Amino acid sequence: MNILVFAFIPLILSLGIIPALQSEFIPSVDAIKAKGNSMTEINSNKVCGDRLCSEISDNKITSPHVVTKSQKALFPSSMDYTVTGPEIDPDKGYAVIEIGDGLYWLTDGMYQVMFLATGQGVILVDAPMGMGTKIQQAISEVTSEKVTHFIYSHIHKDHVGSASLLPKDTVYISHSDTAEHLIMKNDPQRPVPTVTFDDNYTLNVGDQRLELSYIGDFHSKGDIVVNSPAHKVIMAVDFFHPKAAPFQYFGITRDMGEHIAAHDKLLSMDWDIIVSGHEPILGTPEHLKFNKEFTLSVLDNAYTAMKTTKPSANYFGDLANKCAELTVEQYPDLKDIEVSPVENCVTMVFYAMID
Ligand SMILES: [Zn+2]
Secondary structure: OHHHHHHOHHHHHHHOOHHHHHHOOOOOHHHOOOOOOOOOOOOOOEEEOOOOEEEOOHHHHEOOOOOOOOOOOOOOOOOOOOOOOOOOEOOOOEEEEEEEOOEEEEEOOOEEEEEEEOOOOEEEEOOOOOOOOHHHHHHHHHOOOOEEEEEOOOOOHHHHOOHHHOOOOOEEEEEHHHHHHHHHHOOOOOOOOOEEEOOEEEEEEOOEEEEEEOOOOOOOOOOOEEEEOOOOEEEOOOOOOOOEOOOHHHHHOOOHHHHHHHHHHHHOOOOOEEEOOEOOOOEOHHHHHHHHHHHHHHHHHHHHHHHHOOOOOOHHHHHHHHHHHHHHHHOOOOEOOOOOHHHHHHHHHHHHHHO
């Protein structure tokens, strides 16, 4: 990102557009529209191995009846895992928690996985590379059911690099952009998805239902939201860190406009808990609202830096440093605020000025 940003400096300086950009109005978040998805569906009714595909019956993927389970109280334990993370058994290296009726959260303290026991097999969302065989070990602690369906939250290997360790007849599901990327990568650790979708997909297995949706690439490529309406739990990975500052470059987001817009899209959905993919805790709508406020504050700080910083040979660097200084002053107690404020401001300044 640094290389990309600084590569633009001579161009911007030579075009003399800095003063114009400094005074240009930055569109409000509400005005940022989702670009939508342009990809076409790939083999939506086929099961594919790394090379070959075969037709599957719809019944295997979608049962004809949707049975919504009555919602039980979240967290059988008295501990509220949206405040404090579970204790990680040092021998096992993970904790597996039942969020609600048949819906489980698995974490090693750094990465997060969600799985759903359906009565007819387990639906698993993500399989981080570092968790390997511990994932199926954890699942076997709470159910005798095997994994029958795997959902890719997005393309990144650190979250899905153990997907190949699942039973051979597992049905792999993803957004069509994820499938296209994984076909291109031909990575044995990330089997090519066998069922894909562009906008929405409902997965009914046994007596459970998950609704998958695409709301734009808020982080990388093929980012999807996995929603269990019966539990009021969603999973959106690498979008934000509950109660913490963003990972550098706003989670290395590819499109800051989509990233910002995704806050309101997620907040418009009906849920109580979000599995974010990272942090020791689960997230809440309040965490996401705070993250939106933080993100827009950084945008304001980038704007302020553009108004108050004089052009120089290190103009972008000066802008990012000023933006970071303002941000750290505003949020001195936020977890990880000091880790990468400049990197986050580089992304925001770049977005504010020329995206
Ligand atoms: Zn990622």
